[in-house]
Amino acid sequence: MPRKLETKSIKNLLIRGARFIDPSQSLDQHGDLVIENGLISRFGNNLPAPQNFEMLDGHDLVVSPGWCDMHVHFREPGREDKETIATGCAAATAGGFAAACPMPNTSPATDKREIVESIIKKSQDTMVDVYPIAAATKGREGKELSEMAELVEAGAVAFSDDGCAIATAELARRAMEYANMLGVPIIEHAEDATLDERGAMNESMFSTKLGLPGMPTVAEDIIVARDILLAAYTGARVHIAHLSSARALELIRWGKQRGLPVTCEVTPHHFTLTDEAVATSNYDTNTKMNPPLRSAHDLEAMIAGLQDGTIDVIATDHAPHSIEEKETEFAAAPFGITGLETALGLIMTRLVKPNLLTLSAAIAKVTVAPRRILNLPAVQIKEGQPANLTFFSPTKTWMVDKTKTYSKSRNTPFHGWELTGKVFAVYNKQQLWLNSEF
Amino acid sequence: MIISKHLLGLEGVRREEISLILKTAQSFKEVLSRPIPKVPTLRGKTIVNLFFEASTRTRISFELAEKRLSADSINFASSGSSVAKGETLKDTVRNIEAMKIDMVVIRHQASGAAHFLTQCLEAGVINAGDGQHEHPTQGLLDMMTLQEKFGRLQGLKVAIVGDITHSRVARSNIHGLMTMGVEVAVCGPATLLPRDIAAAFGQDLLVFKKVDEAIQWADAVNVLRLQLERQKNGLLPSLREYALHFGVTRRRLEDAKREVVIMHPGPINRGVELESDLADSEFSVILDQVTNGVAVRMAVLYLKSGGEQEVMNGNGA
Numbered sequence: 133m134p135r136k137l138e139t140k141s142i143k144n145l146l147i148r149g150a151r152f153i154d155p156s157q158s159l160d161q162h163g164d165l166v167i168e169n170g171l172i173s174r175f176g177n178n179l180p181a182p183q184n185f186e187m188l189d190g191h192d193l194v195v196s197p198g199w200c201d202m203h204v205h206f207r208e209p210g211r212e213d214k215e216t217i218a219t220g221c222a223a224a225t226a227g228g229f230a231a232a233c234p235m236p237n238t239s240p241a242t243d244k245r246e247i248v249e250s251i252i253k254k255s256q257d258t259m260v261d262v263y264p265i266a267a268a269t270k271g272r273e274g275k276e277l278s279e280m281a282e283l284v285e286a287g288a289v290a291f292s293d294d295g296c297a298i299a300t301a302e303l304a305r306r307a308m309e310y311a312n313m314l315g316v317p318i319i320e321h322a323e324d325a326t327l328d329e330r331g332a333m334n335e336s337m338f339s340t341k342l343g344l345p346g347m348p349t350v351a352e353d354i355i356v357a358r359d360i361l362l363a364a365y366t367g368a369r370v371h372i373a374h375l376s377s378a379r380a381l382e383l384i385r386w387g388k389q390r391g392l393p394v395t396c397e398v399t400p401h402h403f404t405l406t407d408e409a410v411a412t413s414n415y416d417t418n419t420k421m422n423p424p425l426r427s428a429h430d431l432e433a434m435i436a437g438l439q440d441g442t443i444d445v446i447a448t449d450h451a452p453h454s455i456e457e458k459e460t461e462f463a464a465a466p467f468g469i470t471g472l473e474t475a476l477g478l479i480m481t482r483l484v485k486p487n488l489l490t491l492s493a494a495i496a497k498v499t500v501a502p503r504r505i506l507n508l509p510a511v512q513i514k515e516g517q518p519a520n521l522t523f524f525s526p527t528k529t530w531m532v533d534k535t536k537t538y539s540k541s542r543n544t545p546f547h548g549w550e551l552t553g554k555v556f557a558v559y560n561k562q563q564l565w566l567n568s569e570f
Numbered sequence: 571m572i573i574s575k576h577l578l579g580l581e582g583v584r585r586e587e588i589s590l591i592l593k594t595a596q597s598f599k600e601v602l603s604r605p606i607p608k609v610p611t612l613r614g615k616t617i618v619n620l621f622f623e624a625s626t627r628t629r630i631s632f633e634l635a636e637k638r639l640s641a642d643s644i645n646f647a648s649s650g651s652s653v654a655k656g657e658t659l660k661d662t663v664r665n666i667e668a669m670k671i672d673m674v675v676i677r678h679q680a681s682g683a684a685h686f687l688t689q690c691l692e693a694g695v696i697n698a699g700d701g702q703h704e705h706p707t708q709g710l711l712d713m714m715t716l717q718e719k720f721g722r723l724q725g726l727k728v729a730i731v732g733d734i735t736h737s738r739v740a741r742s743n744i745h746g747l748m749t750m751g752v753e754v755a756v757c758g759p760a761t762l763l764p765r766d767i768a769a770a771f772g773q774d775l776l777v778f779k780k781v782d783e784a785i786q787w788a789d790a791v792n793v794l795r796l797q798l799e800r801q802k803n804g805l806l807p808s809l810r811e812y813a814l815h816f817g818v819t820r821r822r823l824e825d826a827k828r829e830v831v832i833m834h835p836g837p838i839n840r841g842v843e844l845e846s847d848l849a850d851s852e853f854s855v856i857l858d859q860v861t862n863g864v865a866v867r868m869a870v871l872y873l874k875s876g877g878e879q880e881v882m883n884g885n886g887a
């Protein structure tokens with residue numbers, strides 16, 4: 133059973149002596165912050181403590197706008213044994229995320245008003261703002277467009293057939309045109325299915341050694357190229373999900389240099405692990421995901437892309453699976469790993485601590501950027517704004533323990549890893565969650 | 571020498587261990603030629619043969635090896651995917667483990683299935699072929715056959731011809747032969763050669779585009795079985811074209827104007843990868859491979875069950 137998240141309803145709070153970072157206003161300063169009735173009422177230095185206020189000591193802590201994960205799988209409806217909206221949201225909070233965007237590959241697919249509304253409704257008593265992404269085509273079957281206008285009215289913030297790419301170039305074109313009319317982006321899982329059929333891992337020297345059917349990077353590159361050209365042709369916004377190939381990154385860089393409306397994200401596992409992990413772990417199915425772990429060359433490109441801004445967003449692709457499904461031979465196991473509860477630690481450990489990315493740049497990729505791409509309400513550390521905050525230590529170390537997750541699932545390759553960077557608290561919707569193990 | 575209780579593949583297995591297995595196999599081969607070809611070496615040991623994929627030849631070879639060693643063996647055969655039957659590999663294995671066994675021989679259609687077993691079981695695991703990964707006892711019996719034929723392995727030239735991508739026989743041979751100082755080449759249609767082959771197996775691995783060049787170069791040619799569905803999957807234009815361009819024929823061997831030995835892991839698609847009568851010709855050591863298969867499997871079962879490292883002599887042991 134997953135752990136239960138204990139939250140507290142708190143309207144008024146004083147945070148003392150923290151380092152506040154908000155990339156949307158180039159803010160990085162130490163100070164105090166007062167929350168009254170859930171709103172930021174004052175922000176400054178040596179603020180007097182109002183009466184009857186709870187106080188948080190912010191020394192050694194960073195406080196940023198609440199983090200937003202624009203790519204998660206919550207499995208509800210359909211596979212509530214793996215994750216529900218409630219447990220997914222608990223995992224998000226525990227990972228420092230105040231917002232999450234569940235992908236539509238539920239069962240049935242999130243392609244109807246009632247499903248979008250039900251997802252939002254079920255998230256309402258959690259601490260997380262949930263913004264569903266709806267299916268681009270009915271049933272994610274790649275045949276007919278979903279009823280996008282109605283889905284946007286219901287609360288969908290983008291469209292995707294995630295799990296696979298929108299099946300044909302023609303349909304992708306029409307989905308882009310229609311979504312663009314509604315002012316929302318298409319999010320593409322860039323994978324040419326004909327090149328990846330039966331594939332289980334990146335096609336490389338390691339798939340050759342291990343005798344596993346390969347998933348070549350060119351399967352990703354082809355769809356990225358297709359979609360950039362379609363974005364140029366239609367003027368519609370396209371966001372490439374979980375980028376993993378160096379060549380695909382080059383294509384996006386090319387598109388951005390020409391001012392095309394293309395953005396992209398990378399997952400923590402794609403800037404942390406390579407396909408060698410499949411070999412060194414002796415076919416551990418927690419090294420199996422889609423897109424697969426790529427080569428060291430691709431990983432270095434992902435880091436360069438984060439540094440030069442070609443990669444806008446870091447998103448987890450949190451993909452919970454049951455132990456029964458994962459504890460099997462590699463080819464038979466489903467793709468995906470959990471990611472919400474390890475993301476912050478991996479970002480700090482792999483990017484910020486080795487000075488590959490500044491703290492402020494890293495925070496921008498989980499706050500400003502996803503909210504901008506999805507047209508979500510801006511979240512800022514500013515007087516008069518609703519308090520929506522993530523508190524963490526960028527330097528505190530901890531050990532990943534898959535038996536202590538808030539997610540219902542435990543399929544992580546990071547079990548036993550020591551990570552630097554730990555979530556201390558989240559404040560959102562006038563509620564506070566404090567990490568009891570901090 | 572410390573040797574693992576498992577045999578999952580030949581990748582990473584040291585030269586001394588391979589030599590020991592081959593040497594031990596030679597003395598078991600002598601046992602097999604006796605009037606009563608049986609030793610009590612593994613009396614009281616229980617071995618389960620888990621065959622998730624049909625393979626009469628390998629299964630019979632293992633069973634025979636177990637009988638010759640006086641082990642108690644149990645056969646478990648399950649055709650098709652275990653997942654499709656609703657029972658997972660793990661369930662099957664847990665049930666079997668409850669029977670208290672010493673060793674498992676596994677053949678499975680998924681690469682890594684033998685590795686997976688080592689994580690669920692205490693028993694020693696012998697890989698009898700996992701998907702497209704490795705088939706280490708085949709690699710060993712091929713090496714034993716070469717050693718018998720040429721009196722050495724070091725410095726020999728072996729070409730492996732056919733569908734390298736999908737072949738566990740190729741992988742085990744490449745690793746084992748390279749460890750033993752054999753020069754190895756592969757030859758096959760570009761659509762059946764795996765990616766980054768040099769990075770995977772080492773820069774020393776040669777690649778020939780033409781089968782004639784491979785035959786000219788080689789002391790021995792190991793001809794792989796072509797799975798007939800490769801054409802259906804769009805990897806080959808036709809079996810006819812394959813036979814014409816990559817088939818090993820008497821004419822090609824005679825054109826080489828030097829002695830070349832032909833090996834094949836069986837079963838043979840006569841007239842496709844190998845000309846019909848070649849398997850039974852003076853070039854072929856295919857029947858020796860079958861005999862050596864039993865001896866090699868006896869050696870592996872014996873050594874992996876914690877057998878003495880000195881090779882047995884005389885009656886019994």
Ligand SMILES: [Zn+2]
Nearest residue numbers: 294295321373
């Ligand atoms: Zn995806």
